[in-house]
Amino acid sequence: GAVVSQHPSRVICKSGTSVKIECRSLDFQATTMFWYRQFPKQSLMLMATSNEGSKATYEQGVEKDKFLINHASLTLSTLTVTSAHPEDSSFYICSARGGSGDPYEQYFGPGTRLTVT
Amino acid sequence: AQSVTQLGSHVSVSEGALVLLRCNYSSSVPPYLFWYVQYPNQGLQLLLKYTSAATLVKGINGFEAEFKKSETSFHLTKPSAHMSDAAEYFCAVAYGGATNKLIFGTGTLLAVQP
Numbered sequence: 001g002a003v004v005s006q007h008p009s010r011v012i013c014k015s016g017t018s019v020k021i022e023c024r025s026l027d028f029q030a031t032t033m034f035w036y037r038q039f040p041k042q043s044l045m046l047m048a049t050s051n052e053g054s055k056a057t058y059e060q061g062v063e064k065d066k067f068l069i070n071h072a073s074l075t076l077s078t079l080t081v082t083s084a085h086p087e088d089s090s091f092y093i094c095s096a097r098g099g100s101g102d103p104y105e106q107y108f109g110p111g112t113r114l115t116v117t
Numbered sequence: 118a119q120s121v122t123q124l125g126s127h128v129s130v131s132e133g134a135l136v137l138l139r140c141n142y143s144s145s146v147p148p149y150l151f152w153y154v155q156y157p158n159q160g161l162q163l164l165l166k167y168t169s170a171a172t173l174v175k176g177i178n179g180f181e182a183e184f185k186k187s188e189t190s191f192h193l194t195k196p197s198a199h200m201s202d203a204a205e206y207f208c209a210v211a212y213g214g215a216t217n218k219l220i221f222g223t224g225t226l227l228a229v230q231p
Contacts, residue, residue: 004160034218043207043221044161093160097217104149104168104211106219108160 003027004096006109013084013116021079021112023094029074030096034106035067038091050077074098084116119144119212123222131230136195138225140182140208143189149211150191151219152182154204161207167191178202203229 003026013019023033032051036044048064050056050071058064066088068080077096081088091113095106124139142148149168153161165176172184182193191208208222 006160032217041226043223046218046220049218091158095161102166102168104217105151105163105166106217108153108162110160111158113158 002107004030004094004107004109006092006094006112008112009110010113011115013114015085015116016083018080018082019084019114021081021092021094021114023077023079023096023109025075025096025098025107028096028107029098030077031074031098032096033071033077034095034097035069035077035079036093036095038093038111040091044093047079081114084114086116089114089116119148119210119220121208121210121220121222123208123225125225126223127226127228129228129230130198132200133197136180136193136198136202136227138193138206138208138227140191140193140222141189142191142208142210144210144212146212149217150182150184151209151211152176152180152191152193153207153209153221154178155207155224156204164193164206198227198229200229200231203227 005024007022035047038044047062048056048058052074056069071077093111095108120143122141151166152164165174167184175181180195206225209219
């Protein structure tokens, strides 16, 4: 149980285009989802927290107009990187919390490797 | 404010040797602590967690960690390393009340030599 999927696993896009990444909780309802960014050989940095049906809460320094997060249902959250640039290239990981699991535990997706050329 | 420090960005052990990965936390309230493992180009997998119950926590794959309040530590150990243990390990602390955000340490890359 508590499986989280991400799609796509890898994406390459051209500078200036937008990319959408999906995060799904497959076997539980995720009341809260988190989006992280990880640069090579570095730790995970929390970008934003989203609760189903409400606006995402962004961490300090994260551009909300550039990284659009939508949590329209209890099983799906999306991250859209708008007008992507090479510096946005990174590994994006989502996590989800909810269901009958531990309230402090987050279940992580496999990540999405974004490369902007 | 909560924070996590992982001493040693790289740790190398021989197969069969003891694994010890260090994690110290800073928290003004009782912490919830986690160890995650990450294999290349993959997400994070929970190894074990401390949520104020037993101070010695056993996890998957033979790993365990001991919560020591006096030392503000939550070190991860495994008696005998296996080649498949080679990965990146992250210690994390939960904070934020209802939001329960995780703060991650900088990670420790474990190499296992044959």
